[in-house]
Amino acid sequence: MDMMKRVPIAEQAPEERAKNFKEVCLGYTEEEARAEASRCLNCKNPRCVAGCPVSINIPAFLQQVIAGQEAKAAGIIAESSALPAVCGRVCPQETQCEGVCIRGIKGEPVAIGKLERYVADWAREHKLEPENHSEKNGQRVAVIGAGPAGLTCAGDLAKLGYEVKIFEALHEPGGVLVYGIPEFRLPKDTVVAHEVENVKKLGVEIETNTIVGKSVSVDDLLDKEGYDAVFIGSGAGLPMFMHIPGETASGVFSANEFLTRNNLMKAFREDYDTPIFAGKRAIVVGGGNVAMDAARTALRLGAETHIVYRRSEAELPARAEEVHHAKEEGVIFDLLTNPVEILQDENGWVRGVRVIHMELGEPDQSGRRRPVEIPGSEEEIPADTVIMALGTSPNPLLSSTTEGLETNRKGCLIADEKNGQTTREGVFAGGDAVIGAATVILAMGAGKQAARGIDEYLRSKRA
Amino acid sequence: MYKILKKKKLAEQIWLMDVEAPRVAAKCLPGEFLIVKIDRYGERIPLTICDYDREKGTVLIVFQVVGASSYRMAELNEGDFFEDVVGPLGCPSELTKKTPEELRKMNILFVAGGVGTAPVYPQVKWLKEQGVTADVVQGAKNKDLVILEDEMRAVCGDHLYITTDDGSYGFHGLVTAKVEELVEKEGKHYDLCVAIGPMIMMKFVALLTKKLGIPTVASMNPIMVDGTGMCGACRLIVGDEVKFACVDGPEFDAHKIDFDQAMKRARMYASEEGREYLREKEGKTHHGGCGNCGGQQ
Ligand SMILES: Cc1cc2nc3c(=O)[nH]c(=O)nc-3n(C[C@H](O)[C@H](O)[C@H](O)COP(=O)(O)OP(=O)(O)OC[C@H]3O[C@@H](n4cnc5c(N)ncnc54)[C@H](O)[C@@H]3O)c2cc1C
Ligand SMILES: Cc1cc2nc3c(=O)[nH]c(=O)nc-3n(C[C@H](O)[C@H](O)[C@H](O)COP(=O)(O)OP(=O)(O)OC[C@H]3O[C@@H](n4cnc5c(N)ncnc54)[C@H](O)[C@@H]3O)c2cc1C
Ligand code: SF4
Ligand code: SF4
Ligand code: FES
Numbered sequence: 044m045d046m047m048k049r050v051p052i053a054e055q056a057p058e059e060r061a062k063n064f065k066e067v068c069l070g071y072t073e074e075e076a077r078a079e080a081s082r083c084l085n086c087k088n089p090r091c092v093a094g095c096p097v098s099i100n101i102p103a104f105l106q107q108v109i110a111g112q113e114a115k116a117a118g119i120i121a122e123s124s125a126l127p128a129v130c131g132r133v134c135p136q137e138t139q140c141e142g143v144c145i146r147g148i149k150g151e152p153v154a155i156g157k158l159e160r161y162v163a164d165w166a167r168e169h170k171l172e173p174e175n176h177s178e179k180n181g182q183r184v185a186v187i188g189a190g191p192a193g194l195t196c197a198g199d200l201a202k203l204g205y206e207v208k209i210f211e212a213l214h215e216p217g218g219v220l221v222y223g224i225p226e227f228r229l230p231k232d233t234v235v236a237h238e239v240e241n242v243k244k245l246g247v248e249i250e251t252n253t254i255v256g257k258s259v260s261v262d263d264l265l266d267k268e269g270y271d272a273v274f275i276g277s278g279a280g281l282p283m284f285m286h287i288p289g290e291t292a293s294g295v296f297s298a299n300e301f302l303t304r305n306n307l308m309k310a311f312r313e314d315y316d317t318p319i320f321a322g323k324r325a326i327v328v329g330g331g332n333v334a335m336d337a338a339r340t341a342l343r344l345g346a347e348t349h350i351v352y353r354r355s356e357a358e359l360p361a362r363a364e365e366v367h368h369a370k371e372e373g374v375i376f377d378l379l380t381n382p383v384e385i386l387q388d389e390n391g392w393v394r395g396v397r398v399i400h401m402e403l404g405e406p407d408q409s410g411r412r413r414p415v416e417i418p419g420s421e422e423e424i425p426a427d428t429v430i431m432a433l434g435t436s437p438n439p440l441l442s443s444t445t446e447g448l449e450t451n452r453k454g455c456l457i458a459d460e461k462n463g464q465t466t467r468e469g470v471f472a473g474g475d476a477v478i479g480a481a482t483v484i485l486a487m488g489a490g491k492q493a494a495r496g497i498d499e500y501l502r503s504k505r506a
Numbered sequence: 507m508y509k510i511l512k513k514k515k516l517a518e519q520i521w522l523m524d525v526e527a528p529r530v531a532a533k534c535l536p537g538e539f540l541i542v543k544i545d546r547y548g549e550r551i552p553l554t555i556c557d558y559d560r561e562k563g564t565v566l567i568v569f570q571v572v573g574a575s576s577y578r579m580a581e582l583n584e585g586d587f588f589e590d591v592v593g594p595l596g597c598p599s600e601l602t603k604k605t606p607e608e609l610r611k612m613n614i615l616f617v618a619g620g621v622g623t624a625p626v627y628p629q630v631k632w633l634k635e636q637g638v639t640a641d642v643v644q645g646a647k648n649k650d651l652v653i654l655e656d657e658m659r660a661v662c663g664d665h666l667y668i669t670t671d672d673g674s675y676g677f678h679g680l681v682t683a684k685v686e687e688l689v690e691k692e693g694k695h696y697d698l699c700v701a702i703g704p705m706i707m708m709k710f711v712a713l714l715t716k717k718l719g720i721p722t723v724a725s726m727n728p729i730m731v732d733g734t735g736m737c738g739a740c741r742l743i744v745g746d747e748v749k750f751a752c753v754d755g756p757e758f759d760a761h762k763i764d765f766d767q768a769m770k771r772a773r774m775y776a777s778e779e780g781r782e783y784l785r786e787k788e789g790k791t792h793h794g795g796c797g798n799c800g801g802q803q
Contacts, residue, residue, distance in 0.1 A: 212734050214543055214550075214590040222736075252592040254734060258529040280736040284748060291743055291764075293771050300737035308549065308731070316549045316575055317731075391770025438735050440753070 047150025050079040057371040064226045076161045080108040083153045094143040096488030099123045117166040125198040128234045131160025134484045167237050175245045180204035182501050185270040187255045190218020191483045192276030192474025194242050195490030201245040203498050212254040222307040225336050256440040272469050272497050279475035283433045289385030294393035298337040298432035305340050321346040322427025329432030335365040337430045338374045348374050353381040353401050353414045395425045437476050462496025508591040513584050516653040519571040528563030530593040535602050536629045540593030541733045549575045552730045554625035568624030595733045596756050606636045614640040615696040617681050617711050619703020623653050626702050634661040641665045643684045649675035682714050696720045709765035716761050724760035726751045742768050
């Protein structure tokens with residue numbers, strides 16, 4: 044075995060997976076996992092651990108994999124993370140744990156994410172259950188939002204003896220994990236539902252269909268319902284549009300709508316009622332991970348799918364692996380192209396997009412070369428659907444209904460990085476609601492920090 | 507789970523239900539709506555809150571069977587459950603922000619069309635409680651489709667004007683004709699008009715009141731998914747701005763709404779949903795052949 048190279052992992056063939064919603068990556072077998080884990084140098088000063096926002100003791104769990112002690116490996120991961128089967132699948136490992144792995148200096152870094160997934164899947168298949176031996180301390184915390192930030196914060200607080208209840212606006216817990224990230228990257232009924240169940244097994248209660256700010260206010264929770272502190276993990280769910288003519292035509296969707304219909308409402312399945320329309324030719328505007336997810340979903344629903352992005356391939360903000368998978372499956376990339384108008388037919392349906400071609404000019408503040416329009420390069424391209432994947436921002440509902448809760452210019456809640464304390468006493472926050480659309484693992488890291496912050500705050504009140 | 511305590515047929519294809527939903531009942535105000543989902547397979551269906559009982563923790567909904575989901579809803583009975591009910595959603599009616607003194611100085615006209623009568627009722631009732639009697643023009647296709655007449659009369663008395671398209675009851679003609687008559691023949695003066703009903707009706711009411719110089723709000727019911735501002739499905743053009751009906755509305759200045767665009771968008775799922783409806787209705791016996799619905803795939 045070449046110790047510089049990763050043990051390859053099985054995937055569904057591109058032609059096959061482009062027609063179904065089953066998971067793309069099939070995971071390591073026991074032998075493969077052991078071989079890959081044995082590439083770890085068990086560093087004294089493991090840089091990978093510092094690269095993980097929740098500080099999983101990576102070399103320790105890898106040693107247990109090598110020893111064939113998966114249950115022990117799972118126990119080590121569980122000390123730091125409540126959602127390992129999720130993170131192992133969707134973390135941008137190349138910029139986190141794996142990005143700083145010593146193995147990566149000369150060869151390929153250890154496949155930490157894939158091994159974390161292997162252990163988490165093993166634990167699920169072997170019905171390993173999380174345990175919580177803490178004693179109740181009599182204080183209660185309300186958590187708003189059942190996304191990665193809220194679930195992590197709630198789980199950690201339950202382990203510290205708090206009585207915790209999560210209030211979730213949608214009918215299902217999980218946040219972006221259930222409504223945004225597609226089934227073929229993150230299976231819902233097996234992986235997500237199971238990890239949410241595990242959080243509940245720690246003693247956390249989840250009340251769905253409750254929108255804090257509408258169904259109940261933060262003040263009600265603190266004053267009337269007897270909670271001693273509140274954590275806000277409400278995410279950044281508000282979709283942006285381009286504000287170009289024709290954007291309200293039928294057949295124009297935000298990526299959030301398109302993905303919600305398909306993931307949360309399961310429109311791709313015949314036995315669910317919610318409809319979806321991908322058409323024969325779908326155009327996805329944007330170049331990030333959300334754009335890749337929307338494009339690969341439209342493709343699976345049978346549309347010829349194009350990504351329209353105004354910069355070049357080098358500037359695509361999506362993870363390299365996602366771009367690679369999208370290309371393999373047949374998504375077509377129309378780069379250096381920007382929509383200027385959405386064209387409608389007489390019934391108000393999308394019939395195409397007028398685009399303008401771009402070239403790269405001088406670098407802007409972000410250091411990326413700025414795209415500039417090429418005069419006279421406009422053309423019309425046909426389409427039945429247009430999906431806008433331009434980014435999202437936090438929903439103003441909580442800040443506008445909670446006295447003393449302040450936001451910055453971008454609408455993000457202001458909160459202390461170290462402990463999640465907001466501008467209102469007893470109210471903490473973390474995740475996308477604070478830093479804007481980011482990643483699962485950063486949201487979890489923030490949930491953890493806030494759990495510690497809340498514990499400190501409530502301890503001082505107890506004393 | 508949210509229990510259906512009462513079910514009543516108001517007219518052909520129009521049903522009333524009283525549903526247990528304590529959190530919604532505790533907080534809701536006139537003008538707001540909720541979302542129900544029948545079971546795990548169901549769609550999220552937005553419906554106006556037509557009445558509420560804070561003590562019993564119940565809310566009243568009135569709905570019309572128009573497609574697959576409302577058809578499935580009508581099959582539920584007293585004692586059955588909705589798997590999900592969430593709310594209240596949207597902004598309460600602007601009227602709820604005024605003081606009783608301010609309200610008493612106003613002449614208010616409601617124009618209700620079809621099942622839109624249901625959401626008008628709580629607003630008229632609420633005004634009555636503030637000591638204000640509003641005028642109500644309530645339109646239906648024919649006599650059999652007139653709903654909630656007794657309830658409405660109880661809160662506005664002889665200020666209720668019923669119209670039917672075919673003249674089988676009340677005034678013969680469209681609601682707009684009645685409004686025109688009230689203002690131009692009877693010399694009524696209104697400071698505000700609230701129109702709730704089919705989009706096409708609201709469009710023509712808005713055109714008329716613009717001509718008559720009456721400020722008007724319309725309650726919009728575009729396609730929705732989450733109802734919390736997350737998906738953008740419900741976006742409308744109001745003035746030069748794009749608004750999300752679920753968080754910025756559902757009530758908007760009717761003179762600024764682009765109704766034509768909104769009506770085109772509302773048809774978006776008509777064909778797809780129509781198929782679902784046929785499949786639903788004819789169940790396993792439907793094996794295609796009609797050429798329209800794709801049959802049992
Ligand atoms: C399509 C898509 C793909 C992505 N892919 C990846 C990926 O591959 N890897 C990765 O690391 N990250 C990815 N992300 C980003 C990642 O999912 C988010 O950064 C992460 O989920 C943020 O977690 P959170 O807990 O802060 O918020 P969310 O996951 O957004 O959860 C917030 C929850 O709060 C609820 N809520 C909101 N307001 C209220 C309220 N007022 N009352 C009650 N509940 C409320 C919401 O319904 C939601 O369930 C992706 C995002 C999208 C949209
Ligand atoms: C804020 C709001 C409040 C509402 N309040 C009520 C209410 O109190 N009572 C009531 O009966 N209905 C109300 N509606 C409309 C109701 O949600 C729709 O009738 C329902 O979603 C249709 O579902 P369906 O599957 O049975 O019909 P579908 O199969 O979806 O549609 C059948 C036909 O109805 C049209 N349609 C689809 N969705 C809507 C819609 N949202 N509004 C109007 N037409 C639509 C379609 O174009 C199609 O032609 C409200 C909608 C909104 C957004
Ligand atoms: S949680 Fe994410 S960053 Fe941490 S070890 Fe796992 S894959 Fe790496
Ligand atoms: S940095 Fe890489 S080689 Fe070192 S302990 Fe971490 S995973 Fe193993
Ligand atoms: S219904 Fe999704 S944003 Fe309004």
